[in-house]
Amino acid sequence: NQAFVASNEADSGTLETKEVCRLFKEAGKKEANVYVIMGELSNQAAVQRTKDIDDVIATPECSFIKIIDKQTSNWNRDEAQNLMTNWLSTGKPFDGVIANNDESAIGAIQAMKAGNIDMKAVVVGGVDATQDALAAMQAGDLDVTVFQDAAGQGAGALDAALKLSKGEKVEHKVYVPFQLVTPANIDKFLKKN
Incomplete structure (x- = not known):
């Protein structure tokens, strides 16, 4: 018996792009042109995050966003x-940049x-909430x-391992949610020195 503990990668690009869409709407944009910076094309997370961007833009709420170009920055x-x-x-x-990660x-x-x-x-949107990004x-x-x-994720993995060792039932997939970080809630994510 085993469990897979991770974050649902589809959430990251989806949260990012939905928030970019919301910000454009808040600014009263009827049309918004964006550049998309992708991660390594062989990397599953990059592929998924880019698909998330496309999927959100394909929804009626965010279809006013047009991608001018997308390229990889690895x-x-x-x-x-x-x-x-x-x-x-x-x-x-152009009106924005949606990147697969913060470094980009x-x-x-x-x-x-x-x-x-x-x-x-x-x-401008990224993913990772690195200290530089914050x-x-x-x-x-x-x-x-x-x-x-x-x-x-670590706590989730430990929790799953303990349950498994006691013979308790564990969901096969334990997802630790991604969390959207914006200027409104940044204080929760800043490292307390």
Whole structure:
């Protein structure tokens, strides 16, 4: 008997994109053009998170969002910065960037700042809720990230193992939920020094 303890990867890109959609609506956008920065194309999480973005945009509530282009940065900040710099050089108007991870979102932010883009006018989303990402959010540059509860996963795994050792029933899949992180709730996620 065994249990699989993880986060449901589909939640991460879904939470991220739904919040980006909500922010566009709040800003009164009838149309929003976004760039999508993907993780490593061979990586299951990257594939899933990109599919989540497509799935959310396919819903009637968020169908006003159009993807101008999507490219991979291989989860890498420098590659994302170069990618965003190239996109900026096209001069196409855009409203946001949805990245598969925070490092890529931060790279895009660095490129936008270097290109004098008004960060208040664009919506940027990432996934991971890294300390750098939280700092970027506090600075007003990153609008959305998603926290994957590694400690919760560990606790869930331990809990499942203990139950199994006592012969108790365990759900075969124990999902530790992803949590949306925004400026409104960031305080819950900042490391208390």
